[in-house]
Amino acid sequence: MPKLDFRSPRLFVDAPLAAGAGIALDRDQTNYLGNVLRLAAGATVLVFNGRDGEWQATLAGRKRPDRAEIVSRTREQDHLPDLHYVFAPLKHARLDYMVQKAVEMGAAALVPVTTRFTQASRVNVERMRANVIEAAEQCGILSLASVCDPEPLERWLGSRDGQRLLVFCDEDAPTADPAKALTQAGTAAPGIDVLIGPEGGFAEEERTLLLKQPRIVRLALGPRILRADTAAVAALAVVQTALGDWRQPDAR
Numbered sequence: 001m002p003k004l005d006f007r008s009p010r011l012f013v014d015a016p017l018a019a020g021a022g023i024a025l026d027r028d029q030t031n032y033l034g035n036v037l038r039l040a041a042g043a044t045v046l047v048f049n050g051r052d053g054e055w056q057a058t059l060a061g062r063k064r065p066d067r068a069e070i071v072s073r074t075r076e077q078d079h080l081p082d083l084h085y086v087f088a089p090l091k092h093a094r095l096d097y098m099v100q101k102a103v104e105m106g107a108a109a110l111v112p113v114t115t116r117f118t119q120a121s122r123v124n125v126e127r128m129r130a131n132v133i134e135a136a137e138q139c140g141i142l143s144l145a146s147v148c149d150p151e152p153l154e155r156w157l158g159s160r161d162g163q164r165l166l167v168f169c170d171e172d173a174p175t176a177d178p179a180k181a182l183t184q185a186g187t188a189a190p191g192i193d194v195l196i197g198p199e200g201g202f203a204e205e206e207r208t209l210l211l212k213q214p215r216i217v218r219l220a221l222g223p224r225i226l227r228a229d230t231a232a233v234a235a236l237a238v239v240q241t242a243l244g245d246w247r248q249p250d251a252r
Contacts (some may be wrong), residue, residue, distance in 0.1 A: 005046060008045055009033065011029055013048075017073075022068070030066050034063075041062075045059060047056075050136075051077060055074060056071045057071055058071055067074070068249070077142055081192075083244060085109070085194050086111040088196070089114070089123045090199075094228075098228070100135040104141075107145050110239075113151060117197075128147045137252065166216045167217050169219050169221055169235045172201070172220075177218065178238045192239060219235070
């Protein structure tokens with residue numbers, strides 16, 4: 001496993017990265033580097049764009065750093081496991097937390113779906129994308145999870161690839177060993193969708209529709225009822241342990 005540099009600031013830049021390139025920093029980055037971190041021209045940072053790996057860069061600028069001069073690559077680009085986190089949106093800070101933790105746990109796509117008992121009436125997709133970037137910057141992540149526009153659960157079920165494994169986290173499922181249930185499901189699926197519902201639970205017609213999916217594992221996440229943001233971490237941890245890249249830690 002490559003040793004990560006957690007001391008150098010990491011910045012996401014939406015530009016091609018190559019040795020010798022100069023990247024203009026936006027106002028927020030300039031303010032963060034100059035006024036918060038008190039860095040000046042000549043300081044070293046790490047930059048990534050989700051496509052070209054991670055690069056060491058030197059800050060440049062007169063009053064405050066406003067440009068990054070790319071020096072050398074520190075890590076090659078990696079790829080996230082084909083793991084989609086599908087969820088009923090929450091409100092405000094709890095949604096921020098859930099997005100950040102899903103990114104940290106290795107989700108490749110964040111898919112908000114509305115259900116009958118979904119509490120949040122509006123979803124700020126741009127805020128979700130900002131949280132994806134922030135989590136990636138802080139945790140040494142190179143690949144950025146995609147963020148989908150919200151859609152009704154029924155529509156999402158009708159359009160998803162039925163060959164993907166659907167991990168349906170259902171508080172009404174019989175309490176059993178979730179890791180064992182996933183292991184028995186096998187790993188031949190082309191991808192995994194992990195579904196967490198709203199805190200009001202799924203309506204019966206939604207549960208009936210879900211259980212008709214061709215490849216499905218219905219799980220209870222232990223003997224306790226979890227809040228939705230806690231369930232996100234628990235479910236993704238179980239899936240990554242049983243079927244995901246936690247079994248291959250050197251793949252990073």
